[in-house]
Amino acid sequence: MSVSTPRLELRGATDDLLEQLVPVVRAGLADAHPPPFDDPMSLYETDPDVRVQKWLQGIWRGRGSVTADFWRLNLVVLIDGHPSGMQDIIGSGFDTYGTVVTFSWLSAELRGRRLGREMREAALQLCFEGFEAAEASSEAFLDNVGSNRVSQTLGYERNGTTWASRRGQPEQMHRWRITREKWLPTRRSDIRMTGVDACRQAFGQNL
Numbered sequence: 001m002s003v004s005t006p007r008l009e010l011r012g013a014t015d016d017l018l019e020q021l022v023p024v025v026r027a028g029l030a031d032a033h034p035p036p037f038d039d040p041m042s043l044y045e046t047d048p049d050v051r052v053q054k055w056l057q058g059i060w061r062g063r064g065s066v067t068a069d070f071w072r073l074n075l076v077v078l079i080d081g082h083p084s085g086m087q088d089i090i091g092s093g094f095d096t097y098g099t100v101v102t103f104s105w106l107s108a109e110l111r112g113r114r115l116g117r118e119m120r121e122a123a124l125q126l127c128f129e130g131f132e133a134a135e136a137s138s139e140a141f142l143d144n145v146g147s148n149r150v151s152q153t154l155g156y157e158r159n160g161t162t163w164a165s166r167r168g169q170p171e172q173m174h175r176w177r178i179t180r181e182k183w184l185p186t187r188r189s190d191i192r193m194t195g196v197d198a199c200r201q202a203f204g205q206n207l
Helices: 015-026 048-063 115-130 145-153 180-186 196-202
Strands: 002-004 009-012 070-079 082-092 099-106 135-141 157-166 169-179 192-194
Touching (some): 015 070, 015 082, 099 115, 115 196
Parallel strands (some): 099 135
Antiparallel strands (some): 009 070, 082 099, 135 169
């Protein structure tokens, strides 16, 4: 499946696309400053081989643990046709509550071009229009100015704080949420989606 905007494409993370993205992860270009939370697919292991291995294992492990109530959709970000990052959508309690969480990273040399916002807008279109989610949330450490700014700009509302570990150390995070009703007035008309129904069926959703 894919989601396309005028600036980028989010495409289902096939093994072929992941292989093309390996050099970015191996080179450490997926790491960020400030660093992200300790995701199961750690992107900041010191050893490049271990970093790639954990990243791939996290994706493959997620493929094998899909239920209607919990799933993780891995989407590769293509900029000018080149794999340059990932945008993940996690259906947490989805079958019961219709809630999703987003997580993303972009190769270091492409940051600062508003592509992170474009990625999030594409993800929200897929969540709300494609999957008919009720609510989307995002979390970012207090010092992650870029991610927090994207959430605020796109109309998310602050939803308290939480804790997560970052390189093994506890840090506080802002929590953000946006409902389908809040998103609808800002819906973009230039985002195209393909293969959504097949993806929903794979996640056990009733069409």
